[in-house]
Amino acid sequence: MIKTGLFENIAEVSDEARNAFIGYLEEIQAEKGYKLEKAGEVSNYLFYIAQGSARSFYIRDNRDITVSFSLEGEFVTAMHSFITRSPSYETIETLEKSLLYRISYENLQRCFQEFQDLERVYRIILEKYYIALEEQMIFSKFKSAKERYLELMEKKPKIIQRASVGHIASFLDMTIETLSRVRSKI
Amino acid sequence: MIKTGLFENIAEVSDEARNAFIGYLEEIQAEKGYKLEKAGEVSNYLFYIAQGSARSFYIRDNRDITVSFSLEGEFVTAMHSFITRSPSYETIETLEKSLLYRISYENLQRCFQEFQDLERVYRIILEKYYIALEEQMIFSKFKSAKERYLELMEKKPKIIQRASVGHIASFLDMTIETLSRVRSKI
DNA sequence: ACCCTGCCTTGACAAAAGTCAAAATATCAA
DNA sequence: TTGATATTTTGACTTTTGTCAAGGCAGGGT
Known part of the structure; x- marks a missing residue:
């Protein structure tokens, strides 16, 4: 069952807690371009991507800048807004037809109050996301445009297929022209 | 008392949990250049900086690259290593004489087992650090060398005084020469 | 098929930042 | 204070990436 795939590779959770959590999940059949957050x-929901993919982006100075891509098996939300309960600066949209599960902020907090195991699971997920972000940041400091592209190809090849050149370029912090040149010289 | 400053602005913690946590803390009087992590x-400890400051850096391709500065009132550790229990890639050192408190990984886990409030506090701290990292990342995507410097001056002016040009430059992702030129034109 | 339209690629040039080397300045110990 | 050492600034030049403009290519609707 896909819903429980959520818990794979994560610390042990009691059946009770797991069932409570699953009880709160809403399934969303999302078409390409569905907005998870605006x-x-x-941001009122934490999403789990069971199938498909999504991208988070900002609009600033009329530029659309992708800050992250999320794939199957990952959680995603506009973290800043979700945590601070203030309006989001970012929008999150699916890159393709996707199957999502979401839990509301209130229900998630309710889970934490009731089940310490769930707070622990969430904490561990947060830790993983934190170090992933740290790695992404560090890697961007050491690499040239070409190296950044090669690394993305290696680590998230699926993105290369599904996202547009514009999305990939802004994510890798270069212009579409530079990306185009990089690709032509591989 | 400085130790309890730790809990300011953080969710309510029961006296019991607070005392247990404080009981595990070790005080460290660190001279400038003291290595918190190597x-x-x-990484075996989570540090709290009561007084002073620190920087985290990587050595790669013979370059010393600063990835973060930490100031009074902040927690710091080599997060990746602390979480995964694998060797750290980063080193953390004090930038000046500092007063630190640290708790070991084992004792922190013990606290989490015993007191849900502490796991919650840790979770909330993690959330704050996550969004801070996200912001830092996004901001670096939108700004030029000069803007990055001006923003650092505004947000962490203390760093400008205490860290060397080399540290600041690598943190801002530019060479010391570029930084020097940026500074001369303000 | 045809023309849109949007997206991607290519080219010429411009701007930003990096590299290397030298000079200036600061730091520190004797 | 002086000299030795390390750090910072400045200058000339190179490399990388960005900008602007033109052209190419693919898919959708008529």
């Missing part, structure tokens, strides 16, 4: 609104 | 070793 800039200007408070 | 590359190649597993």
Whole structure:
């Protein structure tokens, strides 16, 4: 069952806690371009991507800048907004037809109050996301445009296929022209 | 009392949990250049900086690259290593004489087992650090060398005084020459 | 098929930042 | 204070990436 795939590779959770959590999940069949979160609104859900993919982006100075891609098996939300309960600066949209599960902020907090195991699971997920972000940041400091592209190809090849050149370029912090040149010289 | 400053602005913690946590803390009077964590070793402590400051850095391709500065009132550890229990790639050192408190990984886990409030506090701290990292990452995507410097001056002016040009430059992802030129034109 | 339209690629040039080397300045110990 | 050493600044030049403009290519609707 896909819903429980959520818990794979994560610390042990009691059946009770697991069932409570699953009980709160809502399934979403999302078409390509479905907006999980919208800039200007408070992020009210934590999403789990069972199938498909998504990208998070900011609009600033009329530029659309992708800050992350999320794939199957990952959680995603507009973290800043979700945590601070203030309007989001970012928008999150699916890159393709996707199967999502979401839990609301309130219900997640309710889970934490009731089940310490779930708070622990969430904490461990947060830790993983933190170190992933740290790695991404460090890697971007050491690499040239070409190396950044090669690393993305290696680590998230699926992104290369599904995202547009514009999305990939802004994610890798270069222009589409530079990306185009990089690709032509591989 | 400084130790309890740790808990300010953080969710309510029961006296019992607070005392247990404080009981595990070790005080460290660190001179300038004291190594909190060393590359190649597993990070065993979470540090709280009561007074002073620190920087985390990587050595790669013979370059010393600063990835973060930490100030009074902040927690710091080589997060990747601390979480995964594998050797650290980063080294953390004080930038000046500092007063630190540290708790070992084992004792922190013990606290989490015993007191849900402490796991919650840790979770909330993690959340704050996550969004801070996210912001730092996003901001670096939008800004030029000069803007990055101006933003650092505004947000962490203390760093400008205490860290060397080399540290600041690598943190801001530019060479010391570029930084020097940026500074001369303000 | 045809023309849109949007997206991607290519080219010429410009701007930003990096590299290397030398000079200036600061730091520190004797 | 002086000299030795390390750090910072400055200058000339190179490399990388960005900008602007033109052209190519693919898919959708008529």
